[in-house]
Amino acid sequence: MEKTRKGERFMDIDRQNMKRVLKDFPQQVIDAIRIGEEAKISRLNFNSIVFCGMGGSAIGGDIMASLVKSVPVSVLRSYDIPEWVGEDTLAFVVSYSGNTEETLSAYKKLKKSGADIICITSGGKLTEDKPPLIVRIPSGFQPRCAIGYLFFPAFMVLRRLGVVDFDIDELLSKLTDISRNQDNEDSVAFTLASKLLGRFPIIYAASPLEPVARRWQTQFNENSKVLAHINIFPELNHNEIVGFGSPEIDNVVIILRDAEYSPRIEKRIEITKGIISRYTSGIEEVYTEGDSLLTRFFSLMYIGDWASYHLAIKRGVDPTPVERIKYLKKQLDADRYRN
Template sequence: MPQIAATAPDPDDMRAAVRAHPDHLQEGWERGGAVESFDLDASSLNGVVVCGMGGSAIGGDLVRTLVEPSSPLPFVVNRGYTLPGWVSEKTLVVASSYSGGTEETLSAFGEATERGAQIVAVTSGGTLSERADADRTVTIPGGLQPRAALGYSLGVLLRLARSMKLTDLPDGVVDDALAAARDRAGRYDQDEDGNAPRDLSAAFVGALPVVYRGVGLLEAVGMRWQTQINENAKHPAVGNVFPELDHNEIMGFESGPEDVLSTMQVVVLRDRDDHAQIQKRFDATRRLVEGSVGGWHEVETDGDSRLSRMLSLVQYGDWASLWLALRKNVDPTPVETIQQLKKTLA
């Protein structure tokens, strides 16, 4: 197959940003060391709420799925203008806005301030930086699309979770995960057959990617796949989680329009620690559905730790979305429809 990237438009070099994800993650982790001086005591809190939208929120979702098995506190992500009613002075609210100007996050930040919540800001600047307490702000580098800055915000939130003892994350585990991520970045950047995310992207051209995964570690990873395909490739993608989809969505394959079903390329994200019953559901659902859709693909996590395995499929999806954009000759960086919507709302 001929090279894809040689003539594809990428003037702002999104490819370099995707390749640099491991470096961003390491810097985010290092900058996140500042939270250790914030004196955050999990034993005095009733929960952690990460407020954000889009690329500034997905890091919170990834940390949520990582810490859920061990966290002594509820850890939730809030995508909206208002906060849950239970948020109080006993709640840690993390306002995450890469630009510092996300209107939903600023609204929730204002409400958190009124309620006397403990607040930490994660931003590259903007209005949030101006309004937040400088002694409770972690500043991350600007200049990227928010989705391309995931490594920075994720690194900060991982460091925060460890400092609050929401999860056990030794330095050696982080170092190993970063080394594996750098290795993957080098392999997935190769414009040649045998590069798994590049090869998978070919199945998405002219098709509807459907991203399935189990509840747990890969729940938020699947969301990342969907939104990266949307924003990088300007391409529709949908998804759902097991076991819920087996209680409703599976019926849509029974007598759905053949011309619709034939365009669906199902990708199932799998992890070795998926619940045994969910693993059975993967296989049983495949037997029932595969013959009705255009394609069925399964992608396994890679790595020893939960962190490394989670990162392995974040990277896989990011690269698949980038290669899809380049295959389509679509510039992966701009999000003009989102900008038009913001102007209309303004």
């Protein structure tokens, strides 16, 4: 009987069933890989890569910048593009809706730069311009819930071009394991959400996990509807540790750990834990899973997605709507029409 009541309560809160979207993420990755494999691309010559996008559409670029070692990768979250972007640049223009104001502005400037452009979108104004190469992805998702569709088509394009290559089978196996475990209240994500309830999340990581930390932060923002903070080792050792304790905030520090951290980073983490322990309600450490960097990235991101979902449910807030973002965009549109 308790299980039924819990189920009813979950559906009363999660009215748009984000849980199902999260559960289905491994299949989304499979579908996105197929889309990337089927994209019609020619051999391209480039010595730099840029990703243009905002919010959930830009996270994939952050991940790619950490994965690609042979070519510099930049992520542009702006209306503008750098002057160095030109004929030797491969540009991924990523907008889930196809209507992102900043990305559309950057796209217009990319066209004039001579860069090779690949657009990844579900539709919108970006497709109306009929760019030479559009990779179409399914509509109907919140952009942050479509990270598989926003990342893996670009990943597969670069894989086909010989820029990047990682074990996909390991990734899918690990994501499936995590998905199956999320109905257990002893899962890492569920346990972490319980400890975060009513407390301020402070998320720490080190290279190469900075994109994962950013993802955790934005998922707590949008899904759980709470503020969250991130910082990166070793930089935080040069400033932030001094500020602990003032003002007094009930916080939990989450340290994202990876087996490939250097010994000096590991030492810094241990010393930092000792320094800040008296100023926090808890220090939680969450580890990457898997061998390849791709699997380690997405396993930890996926756990963070689930933690933000469970925290939303515990707070009694629907994880899907982002009304303030919608309101802001509406006000920007109204201002454009007035002018």
